[in-house]
Structures are given as C-alpha cells and as structure tokens.
Amino acid sequence: MRFFSQWGRFMMAGAGALAQWEIENAKSIVSSRKKLLLIGLMIIPIILIGVAFADDIGPALPALLGGKKAYSPAFYSLGIFMVSIAIGVGAGLITGCIGAGGGFIIAPALMSAGIKGILAVGTDLFHIFAKAIMGSVIHRKLGNVSVSLAVVFLIGAILGATAGGVINRVLYEINPILSDAFITTVYSLMLGFLGFYALTDFLRSRKADKGGDAHGGAEGAEIGALCRNLQDVKCPPMIKFDQDLVAGGRQISWIFLVMSGALVGLAAGIMGVGGGFLTFPIFVYVLGVSSMTTVGTDIFQIVFTAGFASITQYAIYGFIFYTLAMGMLIGSLLGIQIGALVTKIVPGITIRGFYAMAVLAGFMNRIFALPSKLAEMDIISLSPGMGSILNTIGIWAFFIVIGGFSVWVVGTFLMNISKLKRKEA
Structure with missing residues (x-):
C-alpha cells in the first residue's frame, strides 16, 4: 500500500507539471496575435494540398506527408480536421480545468477514432513539439534552467527516444496489430495505475473534506534519503x-x-506526450533537484526531446498525420483557456473527482480494446463478435465520459460568464 501511495504521488506530480507546462504554452500563444496568425498560415497549405491533390495524386503524397505505412490519410478533409479539433478541445479542457494530464487521453482518443497506434504516438509528439515551439516560453524560464543539467539529461533523452521509436517501428513492421497491442498495453498500465490512485485520493480527500492542491507544495528545497544517496555517489x-x-x-x-534522460526519452518515444510527465517527479524525488530548477529544465528538455523524437523517429518514416496535429493544437488552445477559467468557480475537490473519471475512462478505453487485438494475433481465444463488442463498450464509455465532462465544463463556463467577468474586474 505504501508503494502504491508513493508511486501514485510520483505520477500525480508529473501529470500536474506537464499540465502546467501546457497551460503556460497556451497562454503564451493566445496572448500573441503574431503566433495566432502563424497558426492560421500553417493550416492553409494543408487545406490547399488536400483540395488540389486528394483525388489526383493523393495516393503518392502520404509517403512525404505521413500516413502511407499507417494506412491513414495524410491529406485534408473537413471531417478529419473537425475530429482532431474536438479531441484537442477535450484534452485542453482536462488540462486547463483539472490541471493534470489532459495529454494522456490524446493517443487513446486517436486510436479509438481508427488511427493506428504508431501514427497516434507520432502525431501526438509532433503536436507537442509544435505547441512548444509556438509557445516560446523558454526565454521566460532561462533563469531557472541549469544548462549543464539539461545538456547531460538530453544525451540520455535522445538515446531513449531513439530506442522508443525503434521499438514502435520494429513492432509495426512485424505486425501492425502487435504494435497497436503494445501501445495499448503500455497506456492501460499507466492510465490504470494513475486512475485508481486518483480515485482513492479523491475519495480520501472527500471523506476528510479537504479540497487543496493534490500535488503538495514546492518540492526540492528539502531532499529525501534516496536523493542524498545518489548525490553522494562520486563518479x-x-x-x-x-x-x-x-x-x-x-x-x-x-x-x-x-x-533518467533515457527513461524519459523512452517514454516519449513509445507513448508520445513528450515524456514531460516523468521529468518533474524524477528530478525532484529521485535526483533531488529543486522545483524551481526542475520547471525550467523540463521546459527546456521537452522541446528538444519531443522535437527529436517526432522528426527523427516518426516524421521521416511517414508516421505523422499533420492535419490531426494542427487540429489538436487549435482545439487544445481553446479548451485550456475555458478550463482554466472554470477552475475559478468550481471547488477543487470536484475537479479532482473529474480527473479520476477522465483517466479511468482512458484506461477502460484501452483495456477493452486489448482483447480483440490479442485475439487477432491468436494469443487468446475470443470470437471476433465478442472482441468487437468489448471494443465498442470501451469506445463509448470513453467518449461518453470525456464528452460529458466537456459539456459540463463548457456549460459551467457559459452560465458563469458574468461572474467570471466580475472576478476579472
């Protein structure tokens, strides 16, 4: 039980740090007209390519634009673009309102929409990289970055991201279903652990009638025994x-x-999400780095880790769906702004309950999708009909929870606009 509690706090701290990074990036982009204009200009080529070439030479384009090997279109269509915006809005609402881990639902959502796992991971990484570059928050945090710490960490991150990308591509070349099953299993384990811990934390806090910060105060000024022991090793x-x-x-x-960098890079290469959810807890709880230095260094590393992994491990092999990435970027910017405003009028304990629901919905989505994939590889005995039913249950449960949460947040926002204006005033 102690192990569960410690690792649960570890993961929650990482999810919170990743969400804070996303929120700062979104605020930086939305506050700049030049950056918003640049996003608009980035979308135009995607639309023009899709309209001009989808019917004539569309089959030849995916080799350059991504999607040929993953059997998914790389060209523009209104339906594809709207789905990607909706997924981005959902993830952004979770990030902005809950302040933890909305990016965890992106890959499961894309896979539920029919996107191959390897393409979902590559697209998610590219979306994070684009957001990091557009956000340009690094210059505001440079005072908190230990350059030597970041550079050495990035050596491991690059090695880990390369290994993660190679693992995903090798499994895909062996069997696309094996690749999906592997990514699904990884997400099931991660989301299951985090979701059940978040649920027990919510129930415990509700019983104690506490609604404070789920992640505690500023870690890192005082370090534990593990940190001291590692820092005492002279190599x-x-x-x-x-x-x-x-x-x-x-x-x-x-x-x-x-x-540590290799572990973060490996997670980024296999799962997407930039690996940022591991950097904060590893730095603070394992290496003994102060929270102030950790935040700045995490922002620094996530740009390079996500950029390296998305370009060298996925983009050049055709495993990035650019239309989806741009749609998710736009949707998440909108969702984060609305979600962040809602936190001003919703009790903290309610937000923590919704976080547990959202993560567990992602867990159910992936765990219910796994049996049919294992059956297709003849690992387990399961009829195609039963596998399809389980998969459908997981998809509906996921989108009902996320959709219901999104409707609740947007509805709360719309009904309290006047109150929010008074607070701002």
Missing part, C-alpha cells in the same frame, strides 16, 4: 546545480542524469 564528471538555492550548490554524477 565524475559531477554536474552542479541549485547554486542559488543551497550554499555551494548540489551535484550529481552524470550517470544518473543520462539514465
């Missing part, structure tokens, strides 16, 4: 950091930074 070169927080600063061996 040069030693990387120094937190000189402004602790007299003389702290230091840690490059080996632990490279290993």
Whole structure:
C-alpha cells in the first residue's frame, strides 16, 4: 500500500507539471496575435494540398506527408480536421480545468477514432513539439534552467527516444496489430495505475473534506534519503546545480542524469506526450533537484526531446498525420483557456473527482480494446463478435465520459460568464 501511495504521488506530480507546462504554452500563444496568425498560415497549405491533390495524386503524397505505412490519410478533409479539433478541445479542457494530464487521453482518443497506434504516438509528439515551439516560453524560464543539467539529461533523452521509436517501428513492421497491442498495453498500465490512485485520493480527500492542491507544495528545497544517496555517489564528471538555492550548490554524477534522460526519452518515444510527465517527479524525488530548477529544465528538455523524437523517429518514416496535429493544437488552445477559467468557480475537490473519471475512462478505453487485438494475433481465444463488442463498450464509455465532462465544463463556463467577468474586474 505504501508503494502504491508513493508511486501514485510520483505520477500525480508529473501529470500536474506537464499540465502546467501546457497551460503556460497556451497562454503564451493566445496572448500573441503574431503566433495566432502563424497558426492560421500553417493550416492553409494543408487545406490547399488536400483540395488540389486528394483525388489526383493523393495516393503518392502520404509517403512525404505521413500516413502511407499507417494506412491513414495524410491529406485534408473537413471531417478529419473537425475530429482532431474536438479531441484537442477535450484534452485542453482536462488540462486547463483539472490541471493534470489532459495529454494522456490524446493517443487513446486517436486510436479509438481508427488511427493506428504508431501514427497516434507520432502525431501526438509532433503536436507537442509544435505547441512548444509556438509557445516560446523558454526565454521566460532561462533563469531557472541549469544548462549543464539539461545538456547531460538530453544525451540520455535522445538515446531513449531513439530506442522508443525503434521499438514502435520494429513492432509495426512485424505486425501492425502487435504494435497497436503494445501501445495499448503500455497506456492501460499507466492510465490504470494513475486512475485508481486518483480515485482513492479523491475519495480520501472527500471523506476528510479537504479540497487543496493534490500535488503538495514546492518540492526540492528539502531532499529525501534516496536523493542524498545518489548525490553522494562520486563518479565524475559531477554536474552542479541549485547554486542559488543551497550554499555551494548540489551535484550529481552524470550517470544518473543520462539514465533518467533515457527513461524519459523512452517514454516519449513509445507513448508520445513528450515524456514531460516523468521529468518533474524524477528530478525532484529521485535526483533531488529543486522545483524551481526542475520547471525550467523540463521546459527546456521537452522541446528538444519531443522535437527529436517526432522528426527523427516518426516524421521521416511517414508516421505523422499533420492535419490531426494542427487540429489538436487549435482545439487544445481553446479548451485550456475555458478550463482554466472554470477552475475559478468550481471547488477543487470536484475537479479532482473529474480527473479520476477522465483517466479511468482512458484506461477502460484501452483495456477493452486489448482483447480483440490479442485475439487477432491468436494469443487468446475470443470470437471476433465478442472482441468487437468489448471494443465498442470501451469506445463509448470513453467518449461518453470525456464528452460529458466537456459539456459540463463548457456549460459551467457559459452560465458563469458574468461572474467570471466580475472576478476579472
């Protein structure tokens, strides 16, 4: 039980840090007319290519634009674009309102919409990379970035992202169903653990009538035994950091930074989501880096990790669906703004309950999709009809929960516009 609680807090802290990164990026983009105009200009070529070439040379384009090997269209269509915006809005509402992990539902949502797992991962990574570049929040955080810490960490992240991309592509070449089953299993384990912990945390907090922050205060100023033990290992070169927080600063061996980066990169390469949900808890709870330095360094690394993984491991192999990526970017910007406003008028305990529901909906979606994939590979015995029924149940449960949550958030926002205006005033 103690292990479950510790790892649950670990994952929740990471989900919260990733969500905060998304919120800051969205605010940076929306507040700039130039960036919004640039997004509009980025969409125009996708529309023109789709309209001009979808019928004539469309079959030849996916090799360049993504989607040929993944058997999914890379050209523009209104239906595809609207679905991607809806998925982005749902993820953005979760991120903005709950403040934790809306990006976790993107890959399951894309796979439920019929997109192959490897294409969903690549597209999600590219969407995160585009958002990071557009957000341009790095310059505001440079004072909190330990450059030496980030550079050594990125060595491991690049190695891990390469390994994750290779694993996904090799499995896809062996059997596309095997690839989907693998990605589905990874998401089922991660979402299942996080969702059940979030649910128990919500019930415990509700019983105690507490509605505070789920992630605690500012970690990192005081470090635990594990952090001290790792920092005591002298295997040069030693990387120094937190000189402004602790007299003389702290230091840690490059080996632990490279290993941590490799784990984050591997998660990014296999799952998408940039790996950012692991960086914060690893830095704070394992390496003993202050929260202030961690936030800046996480922003720094996620740009390069997501960019490297999306371009070198997915884009050049045709596993990015650009139309979807742009639609999700637009949708998430809108959803995050609305969700962030709703938090001003909704009790914190209610938000935590919705977070548990959203994550568990993603878990149900993937766990119910898994039996049919295993049956197609003859790993388990299951009739196609039963597999289809289970998959349908998972899809409907997922979209009903996420859709219901989205309607509730938007409805709450619309009914309280006057109250929000008074608060702003």
